[in-house]
Amino acid sequence: xxxxxxxxxALGLAGLSLAPAAAAEPVAILGEKxxxxxxxxxxxxxxxxxxxxxxxxxxxxxAPAGMPQVKAKWVTPGLxxxxxxxxxxxxxxxxxxxDTGASGSPFSAALNAADGFNPDATPIAVTxxxxxxxxxxxxxxxxxxxxGQGFLADTSGLPGSVFKERAFAFxxxxxxxxxxxxxxxxxxxxxxRGAFDDVRFFTARYMTHNDGNVLTxxxxxxxxxxxxxxxxxxxxxxxxxxxxxxxxxxxENPMLKIAIVGADEGWRVADRLAAMKxxxxxxxxxxxxxxxxxxxxxxxxxxxxxxAGVPVAIVNLDDSSHQARLATQIxxxxxxxxxxxxxxxxxxxxxxAEIFGMSGLGVLAPGACADVVAWDxxxxxxxSAPTAVFIDGxxxxxxxxxxxxxxxYLSLDTSERPLAYxx
Amino acid sequence: xxxxxxxxGLGVCLALGAxxxxxxxxxxxxxxxxxxxxxxxxxAYPSATTLITNATVLDxxxxxxxxxxxxIEAGQIKAVGxxxxxxxxxxTVNAEGKWVTPGIxxxxxHLGAYPxxxxxxxxxxxxxSGPVTAExxxxxxxxxxxPGFTRALAGGITSLQILPGSANLFGGRGVVxxxxxxxxVQEMKFPGAPHTLKMACxxxxxxxxxxxxxSFPGGAPFSRMGxxxxxxxxxxxxxxxxxxxxxxxxxEGDEPTRNLExxxxxxxxxxxxxxxxxxxxxxxxxxxxxxxxxxxxxxxxFHHAVEAYKIADKLADYGTCSSMWADxxxxxxxxxxxxxxxxxxxxxxxxxxxxxxxxxxxxxRLNQEAAKAWSDGKRAGIDIPIEVAWQWLSLNPAKxxxxxxxxxxxxxxxxADVVIWSANPFSVYAQAEQVYIDGALMYDRNDPAIQPVxxxxxxxxxxxxxx
Numbered sequence: 001x002x003x004x005x006x007x008x009x010a011l012g013l014a015g016l017s018l019a020p021a022a023a024a025e026p027v028a029i030l031g032e033k034x035x036x037x038x039x040x041x042x043x044x045x046x047x048x049x050x051x052x053x054x055x056x057x058x059x060x061x062x063a064p065a066g067m068p069q070v071k072a073k074w075v076t077p078g079l080x081x082x083x084x085x086x087x088x089x090x091x092x093x094x095x096x097x098x099d100t101g102a103s104g105s106p107f108s109a110a111l112n113a114a115d116g117f118n119p120d121a122t123p124i125a126v127t128x129x130x131x132x133x134x135x136x137x138x139x140x141x142x143x144x145x146x147x148g149q150g151f152l153a154d155t156s157g158l159p160g161s162v163f164k165e166r167a168f169a170f171x172x173x174x175x176x177x178x179x180x181x182x183x184x185x186x187x188x189x190x191x192x193r194g195a196f197d198d199v200r201f202f203t204a205r206y207m208t209h210n211d212g213n214v215l216t217x218x219x220x221x222x223x224x225x226x227x228x229x230x231x232x233x234x235x236x237x238x239x240x241x242x243x244x245x246x247x248x249x250x251x252e253n254p255m256l257k258i259a260i261v262g263a264d265e266g267w268r269v270a271d272r273l274a275a276m277k278x279x280x281x282x283x284x285x286x287x288x289x290x291x292x293x294x295x296x297x298x299x300x301x302x303x304x305x306x307x308a309g310v311p312v313a314i315v316n317l318d319d320s321s322h323q324a325r326l327a328t329q330i331x332x333x334x335x336x337x338x339x340x341x342x343x344x345x346x347x348x349x350x351x352x353a354e355i356f357g358m359s360g361l362g363v364l365a366p367g368a369c370a371d372v373v374a375w376d377x378x379x380x381x382x383x384s385a386p387t388a389v390f391i392d393g394x395x396x397x398x399x400x401x402x403x404x405x406x407x408x409y410l411s412l413d414t415s416e417r418p419l420a421y422x423x
Numbered sequence: 424x425x426x427x428x429x430x431x432g433l434g435v436c437l438a439l440g441a442x443x444x445x446x447x448x449x450x451x452x453x454x455x456x457x458x459x460x461x462x463x464x465x466x467a468y469p470s471a472t473t474l475i476t477n478a479t480v481l482d483x484x485x486x487x488x489x490x491x492x493x494x495i496e497a498g499q500i501k502a503v504g505x506x507x508x509x510x511x512x513x514x515t516v517n518a519e520g521k522w523v524t525p526g527i528x529x530x531x532x533h534l535g536a537y538p539x540x541x542x543x544x545x546x547x548x549x550x551x552s553g554p555v556t557a558e559x560x561x562x563x564x565x566x567x568x569x570p571g572f573t574r575a576l577a578g579g580i581t582s583l584q585i586l587p588g589s590a591n592l593f594g595g596r597g598v599v600x601x602x603x604x605x606x607x608v609q610e611m612k613f614p615g616a617p618h619t620l621k622m623a624c625x626x627x628x629x630x631x632x633x634x635x636x637x638s639f640p641g642g643a644p645f646s647r648m649g650x651x652x653x654x655x656x657x658x659x660x661x662x663x664x665x666x667x668x669x670x671x672x673x674x675e676g677d678e679p680t681r682n683l684e685x686x687x688x689x690x691x692x693x694x695x696x697x698x699x700x701x702x703x704x705x706x707x708x709x710x711x712x713x714x715x716x717x718x719x720x721x722x723x724x725f726h727h728a729v730e731a732y733k734i735a736d737k738l739a740d741y742g743t744c745s746s747m748w749a750d751x752x753x754x755x756x757x758x759x760x761x762x763x764x765x766x767x768x769x770x771x772x773x774x775x776x777x778x779x780x781x782x783x784x785x786x787x788r789l790n791q792e793a794a795k796a797w798s799d800g801k802r803a804g805i806d807i808p809i810e811v812a813w814q815w816l817s818l819n820p821a822k823x824x825x826x827x828x829x830x831x832x833x834x835x836x837x838x839a840d841v842v843i844w845s846a847n848p849f850s851v852y853a854q855a856e857q858v859y860i861d862g863a864l865m866y867d868r869n870d871p872a873i874q875p876v877x878x879x880x881x882x883x884x885x886x887x888x889x890x
Binding site for chain 1: 539540541542570571574626732733734735736750751752753754755756759760761762763764768772783784787788791794795797798799802803804849850851852853854879880883884885888889890
């Protein structure tokens with residue numbers, strides 16, 4: 001009697017999908033190919049040993065005896081989404097379930113996207129299942145060209161998964177920046193320069209009142225690290241002339257840390273971007289003159305920028321909250337259009353890590369965080385998928401609301417009971 | 424002779440020679456029974472007799488032929504097999520290591536109606552003046568210079584359906600096009616393709632009208648029940664309209680006054696106009712199936728059908744298609760239950776599954792969307808051979824558009840709409856190298872001379888670039 005009680009209890013626990021994740025125990029992850037992201041390159045029949053949340057060794061020797069093993073076709077570092085809205089909106093089309101932006105707020109640069117982050121949001125697990133262990137999350141610009149403060153998080157779905165708040169300031173130039181500034185690019189640049197001015201003369205300007213030329217006191221304060229060059233600034237811009245203007249701005253203000261988001265016509269200024277060491281976060285699907293700012297868009301943008309020496313990160317800018325996961329497919333297409341495979345992998349790992357200063361991420365190296373993904377094939381191939389995902393050495397559940405829906409409806413037999421009893 | 428504008432399903436068209444079809448002596452069954460004052464003027468471009476050899480051929484009806492050949496003659500598929508020889512003077516294309524498939528057909532596109540660049544003046548896809556606008560025809564919005572057509576061509580799209588948007592309960596007529604650059608939409612219209620009607624379920628109509636954010640246009644529907652009442656009211660009017668015409672054709676009474684809206688709806692009763700229904704949720708699709716039986720029309724395909732997997736058995740019983748994305752989900756409530764296995768689960772239930780784009784980006788790689796769904800199905804235990812899965816891309820969409828007797832497979836006598844892929848098209852690294860439409864080589868990745876550049880792109884940055 002007691003035994004059957006215990007076993008049914010155990011069964012019940014096993015059935016709990018949201019049971020606490022297992023502790024970070026030692027595991028040997030074996031890959032027919034191991035893409036390291038370091039000078040070690042891609043190992044054949046490699047072994048990655050992890051313990052206590054850290055990578056212990058990366059090599060081709062035998063796996064340590066007695067250690068639990070995970071075997072895979074490919075092993076890679078956990079992928080990093082360099083620009084997403086994952087976790088700050090559950091359903092973008094529902095205002096009540098969307099914290100990406102605030103058109104009615106009097107604040108702008110001070111809006112802290114981390115305040116809207118929900119680790120329980122269903123897109124977190126959906127994104128993790130496709131091999132993304134870290135995400136850079138940006139607010140959306142709705143009221144002014146200053147969208148606010150972005151953050152960095154892991155995709156464990158646990159409390160405390162934001163590991164860096166205010167990691168970057170996000171601003172939008174080009175057509176959208178113009179529209180958010182009153183209707184023209186000159187208005188946008190006036191706002192940007194005015195904001196810099198507000199910050200530089202912060203003490204004097206806000207001594208007697210709360211408003212500057214452009215920014216409120218709170219916004220100016222929040223924007224200060226960016227202006228001082230202590231915080232990364234992500235700038236969304238597409239057209240060649242917009243990109244040139246940003247490069248000029250950086251030349252005038254060499255202390256600024258700038259990366260460009262979008263850069264659909266970036267290949268036309270590739271040499272200047274490379275010379276100024278400005279990285280680019282792009283969507284390699286962009287190949288249409290979708291606006292007058294994207295006339296020269298081409299699927300070869302990533303390849304041409306990388307060839308010129310520009311650090312390139314690849315993301316999905318189309319649906320950045322729920323489909324950030326498609327960055328692997330987008331990177332694969334960039335490879336089909338001339339980007340070397342290794343550079344495409346770096347666009348999902350080491351380059352984002354460098355842009356955001358995430359040390360110990362994006363690589364498989366001794367001492368690095370044990371963010372590791374085991375795949376059933378080439379990670380950029382559309383028919384491949386992860387078989388195991390580790391974050392900080394913890395084996396993550398390979399389950400999401402989507403997989404539960406799938407499992408419920410794989411059989412449509414309702415002859416005994418409605419499907420709602422299947423869970 | 425009485426001048427009839429709409430045939431009430433009697434299979435006649437007495438509109439004084441103004442019926443659809445190209446009027447170029449094509450077979451009689453190519454002629455639509457629906458009055459079409461804007462008939463197709465498409466004719467196939469000149470083509471060489473072409474033998475494609477040594478390829479892995481997916482014939483589009485479920486067969487895979489290793490070391491296969493496809494013979495194209497007079498714009499048609501002449502033969503498919505392993506032991507074909509080139510006729511005298513034929514062009515031979517050695518496709519060793521490459522794959523050959525039927526051209527992809529996207530049955531859900533807004534190219535031309537929402538073209539690039541997406542400026543305000545180009546927003547021609549939704550007639551948001553009222554929830555029932557069955558009187559509008561999207562072909563009157565299609566701008567043939569949309570560069571999106573050429574990008575889709577480079578992705579192996581040989582035919583596509585352009586639909587009005589989903590703001591309205593009845594959005595208007597759709598149009599099926601051959602994906603050839605043209606000066607007018609008539610030069611693109613697929614000869615003999617039935618007309619189609621776009622309808623929409625769910626959130627969009629009720630949001631655009633009922634909630635309308637307190638502004639234009641406002642009014643019903645405010646709710647899903649309002650949506651259904653709106654459909655039924657319109658179908659009742661159409662029933663009356665059809666009765667008047669039936670009576671007139673039978674020799675009773677005066678000729679009724681034409682009504683563009685009801686003419687379209689009545690065409691759906693007769694089956695001459697195929698109904699394409701934007702619907703995400705399973706429960707709403709189930710309502711629509713009953714609704715169609717109440718009024719006696721058939722739903723040719725549900726579009727988006729994000730929850731089709733929940734009622735795949737019912738969709739199979741009814742015999743309709745579901746046009747789906749591989750993995751779009753969650754962007755609004757009715758897309759919240761999207762799963763990656765939707766397409767294979769619908770297929771597995773014996774229902775007609777279609778991969779569609781609804782996107783000027785997605786249309787460029789529908790083969791990849793199919794591949795994702797195919798592999799996700801496989802991981803869930805639904806193992807479908809790749810040659811069977813290809814039906815999601817060509818044959819099934821052709822069926823939903825009523826053109827499967829003309830294209831969609833590599834069968835002798837069909838239009839030679841053919842793609843040569845650099846590798847297995849279910850790989851992310853594969854690209855369409857050559858695209859033939861009616862046997863004419865319309866795109867060649869390795870020859871800039873065979874890559875169209877639209878008017879809009881001339882004299883602009885990036886003109887003639889690799890796209």
